Amino acid sequence: MSEKLLELKNITMKFGGVTALSEVNLHVSKGEIAALIGPNGAGKTTVFNVVTGVYKPTSGEVNFVGQSVVGKKRYQVTKMGIARTFQNIRLFGESTALENVVTGADVHSKSGVVGAIFGTPRSRREEAAALERGMELLEFMGLKHRAGQLGKNLPYGDQRRLEIARALATNPQLLLLDEPAAGFNPAEKVALAATIRKIRDAGYTVLLIEHDMSLIMDISDRVAVLDFGQKIADDVPKVVQNDPRVIEAYLGAPADAS
Amino acid sequence: MADKKNRYNIRDHAATYWENSPKWRRVSMSIAFIAFFYALPFLNNPLVNTPGSDFQSVLFYPVGMYVLMAIGLNIVVGKSGLLDLGYVAFFAIGAYTMAILGTHTALNFWEILPIGIALSMVAGVLLGTPTLRLRGDYLAIVTLGFGEIVRIVAVNIEAIGGPRGIAGIPTPPDLFKAKFTILDPKPYYWVLLTFTLLVIWMVRRMAARRPGRAWDAIRQDDDVAQLMGVNTLKYKVWAFVLGAAVAGAGGVLYASQILSIVPDQFNLNVSILILACVVFGGIGNLWGVILGAALLAFTPERIRFLSQPRILVFGIALVVMMNLRPDGILPKKKREHFDPNWKSVEESGEGEIK
Numbered sequence: 001m002s003e004k005l006l007e008l009k010n011i012t013m014k015f016g017g018v019t020a021l022s023e024v025n026l027h028v029s030k031g032e033i034a035a036l037i038g039p040n041g042a043g044k045t046t047v048f049n050v051v052t053g054v055y056k057p058t059s060g061e062v063n064f065v066g067q068s069v070v071g072k073k074r075y076q077v078t079k080m081g082i083a084r085t086f087q088n089i090r091l092f093g094e095s096t097a098l099e100n101v102v103t104g105a106d107v108h109s110k111s112g113v114v115g116a117i118f119g120t121p122r123s124r125r126e127e128a129a130a131l132e133r134g135m136e137l138l139e140f141m142g143l144k145h146r147a148g149q150l151g152k153n154l155p156y157g158d159q160r161r162l163e164i165a166r167a168l169a170t171n172p173q174l175l176l177l178d179e180p181a182a183g184f185n186p187a188e189k190v191a192l193a194a195t196i197r198k199i200r201d202a203g204y205t206v207l208l209i210e211h212d213m214s215l216i217m218d219i220s221d222r223v224a225v226l227d228f229g230q231k232i233a234d235d236v237p238k239v240v241q242n243d244p245r246v247i248e249a250y251l252g253a254p255a256d257a258s
Numbered sequence: 259m260a261d262k263k264n265r266y267n268i269r270d271h272a273a274t275y276w277e278n279s280p281k282w283r284r285v286s287m288s289i290a291f292i293a294f295f296y297a298l299p300f301l302n303n304p305l306v307n308t309p310g311s312d313f314q315s316v317l318f319y320p321v322g323m324y325v326l327m328a329i330g331l332n333i334v335v336g337k338s339g340l341l342d343l344g345y346v347a348f349f350a351i352g353a354y355t356m357a358i359l360g361t362h363t364a365l366n367f368w369e370i371l372p373i374g375i376a377l378s379m380v381a382g383v384l385l386g387t388p389t390l391r392l393r394g395d396y397l398a399i400v401t402l403g404f405g406e407i408v409r410i411v412a413v414n415i416e417a418i419g420g421p422r423g424i425a426g427i428p429t430p431p432d433l434f435k436a437k438f439t440i441l442d443p444k445p446y447y448w449v450l451l452t453f454t455l456l457v458i459w460m461v462r463r464m465a466a467r468r469p470g471r472a473w474d475a476i477r478q479d480d481d482v483a484q485l486m487g488v489n490t491l492k493y494k495v496w497a498f499v500l501g502a503a504v505a506g507a508g509g510v511l512y513a514s515q516i517l518s519i520v521p522d523q524f525n526l527n528v529s530i531l532i533l534a535c536v537v538f539g540g541i542g543n544l545w546g547v548i549l550g551a552a553l554l555a556f557t558p559e560r561i562r563f564l565s566q567p568r569i570l571v572f573g574i575a576l577v578v579m580m581n582l583r584p585d586g587i588l589p590k591k592k593r594e595h596f597d598p599n600w601k602s603v604e605e606s607g608e609g610e611i612k
Contacts (some may be wrong), residue, residue, distance in 0.1 A: 074484035075490070078486060090482045092482070096592065096594070103471045103475050148469075153594065166486060
């Protein structure tokens with residue numbers, strides 16, 4: 001049942017003398033919503049950067065549907081089916097919302113510069129398909145009315161949603177969300193939880209980094225906890241919530257423990 | 259802020275008028291516009307006249323040539339955000355191809371043209387593939403070096419005339435009834451205008467489709483573009499190669515008109531001046547760049563009667579302009595659509611709207 005989509009084996013990532021990740025083992029199963037939590041600086045975003053090919057791990061393996069990701073170019077990783085959003089929103093602000101999404105949808109087009117100049121039938125077909133897919137995704141994320149507006153002019157929440165739409169446009173098997181609820185009010189968080197469930201139900205697998213515990217406990221099937229670059233827990237939310245090591249990592253050791 | 263928004267904006271009104279025009283009106287407007295530029299050499303208006311130099315010659319060089327080159331450089335600098343300070347190198351390669359093949363072989367202008375374009379493109383690939391991994395200032399320095407290397411190589415190879423260059427370059431053969439002679443620049447201008455229109459058409463098509471989106475993404479955030487699946491190196495090299503092709507075509511035509519070339523014509527000043535055209539007109543905006551190049555090329559000729567101080571006057575005019583409109587005459591500005599039922603122009607098969 002639980003087919004492993006993404007698997008990290010003994011990942012160590014060192015930056016000079018700093019060990020950001022040490023011997024991390026992690027997997028994401030197909031069809032689940034997995035969460036990655038941990039205090040600031042624990043190495044969560046580093047995991048995303050290793051998985052998407054931004055960093056090459058010092059040692060260890062990253063496998064995605066049986067293929068190694070290590071050493072692949074970033075755009076190749078995206079093509080393999082991993083897409084992500086960013087902790088600090090990084091939209092193409094000078095492009096319209098639709099263009100942002102269609103840029104992602106272009107990954108699977110085969111026509112390029114020559115096709116565009118001569119307007120080959122394949123280029124026309126792929127352009128039309130990419131635009132249609134872009135519109136569909138904007139509608140899916142509730143942004144259809146924003147299609148013609150510039151990324152930088154959208155309200156904050158819409159920018160976050162647009163980033164998700166852009167990532168989905170690459171048609172990923174695995175969607176990595178880096179703090180999607182950052183800066184959201186409680187009502188928006190509830191709406192986001194529904195959206196993430198909707199994304200999962202549409203057939204995508206989700207791995208998210210989040211600080212909001214109620215959101216995590218609400219939607220995730222499994223929670224992995226990082227602390228100082230090491231995985232200290234990995235289980236269903238209920239168990240993780242009561243794990244003394246996790247509580248210690250977040251709140252510090254009780255004064256009378258030693 | 260509020261009154262800025264409500265200010266009457268001639269550009270938005272023009273764009274809206276264009277978007278809402280039926281097809282026949284757009285076609286007839288385009289034809290009238292293009293016809294005007296083909297008829298331009300016959301215009302003898304004291305306002306645009308160039309006392310001190312032949313107006314028809316000025317239209318070909320510098321005005322037309324700068325416009326063509328600026329459009330080419332705009333693909334590299336404006337669309338993809340790659341600062342290229344050695345653009346003149348591709349112009350030189352085109353010109354030298356025409357000069358060498360024209361004087362040593364029986365090939366005529368029309369046969370040499372595709373060879374010149376191809377060689378410029380090859381040079382673009384050779385220079386682009388290793389260097390486009392660099393970013394920003396580093397890329398600018400490498401391209402600056404490349405521009406100088408091409409010129410210095412030409413100075414030092416005796417077989418291609420060394421510093422004396424090449425003379426006696428043949429003119430193109432007659433085309434229809436037009437005769438290409440040193441005395442009549444009109445046919446050259448018409449060929450150049452045809453090139454320019456072709457390039458504009460090509461650029462507009464690309465800008466509205468996948469390459470345009472890829473370049474937009476690269477210019478705005480290279481890292482994110484890669485993570486969204488854009489093969490950034492491939493599209494940067496394409497931008498470089500297309501820019502090179504435009505300059506190469508310009509170079510071939512230029513050499514066939516000027517009849518003799520020397521390496522010092524292809525110095526750093528030309529690269530900088532073309533870049534100034536792009537920035538002055540409005541970096542990234544096709545129409546702005548065209549206007550900027552035309553103005554920058556035309557003004558020094560127009561005020562030639564000022565003789566010695568004209569370069570100073572020109573310089574002051576530039577400084578004043580850059581203070582009044584720091585983003586150029588017609589800055590790149592994407593029109594936003596707030597209509598919830600808006601369908602993209604691309605979807606309806608039209609070109610990009612600025």
